[in-house]
Amino acid sequence: MSLGQALMQNAPFWAVIFAAVALLAIGAVASSLRNARRAEAFLRARPAPADR
Incomplete structure (x- = not known):
């Protein structure tokens, strides 16, 4: 599994983090x-x- 695939698998999590x-x-x-x-x-x- 590539890094891009791993990130896209957790896309809803990243969307929630971005929105917060x-x-x-x-x-x-x-x-x-x-x-x-x-x-x-x-x-x-x-x-x-x-002023004094």
Whole structure:
């Protein structure tokens, strides 16, 4: 049995793994964008202290 045949025999497993990693990546991007907006709002509400 070749490597390709072995991988294709387990194709559903690899598809599930790929889908799980894709969902995690989408969640990470969405979380980063959400946190960036929240951080911007937080910093706008609290301006930096004036230089001494």
